[in-house]
Amino acid sequence: MRKTLSVVAAIIENENHEILCALRSPKMSIPNHWEFPGGKIQEGESPAQAIEREISEELKCTIQAEKTFYQSHYDYDAFSIDLTAILCTLTSGFPTAHEHSKLIWLKRENLDSLKWAPADVATMELLVKAVI
Ligand SMILES: Nc1nc2c([nH]c(=O)n2[C@H]2C[C@H](O)[C@@H](COP(=O)(O)OP(=O)(O)OP(=O)(O)O)O2)c(=O)[nH]1
Numbered sequence: 001m002r003k004t005l006s007v008v009a010a011i012i013e014n015e016n017h018e019i020l021c022a023l024r025s026p027k028m029s030i031p032n033h034w035e036f037p038g039g040k041i042q043e044g045e046s047p048a049q050a051i052e053r054e055i056s057e058e059l060k061c062t063i064q065a066e067k068t069f070y071q072s073h074y075d076y077d078a079f080s081i082d083l084t085a086i087l088c089t090l091t092s093g094f095p096t097a098h099e100h101s102k103l104i105w106l107k108r109e110n111l112d113s114l115k116w117a118p119a120d121v122a123t124m125e126l127l128v129k130a131v132i
Contacts, residue, residue, distance in 0.1 A: 004082060008038045008051040008086060009086070011036055011123075014105055016105070018108075021035075023035075033116060033117040035117045037054070037095075038054045039054040052064070060096055061093030062092040063090055064089050068084055
């Protein structure tokens, strides 16, 4: 049976109402696709704890998880993911790419101009339409 990963992703908006988008590097799985930064929930962690840890590790800044925006499931060929997208506030520092190829801030209406990881498309489309 296909393995299911529980993954959290951060939706971080700046003061210009732009959303942080991260490009997965050629070395990562699902390479060269855009995602909302985050990662796998570890055993014993809540989704909020997991996203705060992942962002601190990957982007070297501090966020606070505010509330769940959307939960979705996607079946890739080799594995499945349960993706929890969480609205987060930047509390200190500034996100910088260490594992990703690039980070950009995009207006919500322009999010669909990127090539997203397939599992993120539903969340991204909702974000384009949503009032948050
Ligand atoms: N972080 C993240 N991963 C996503 C998203 N959409 C999506 O399909 N994925 C996939 C890519 C990966 O196969 C998996 C998450 O793995 P990851 O490599 O980001 O997580 P991690 O930091 O815990 O990984 P690792 O260092 O333990 O390998 O979920 C997304 O929006 N954010």
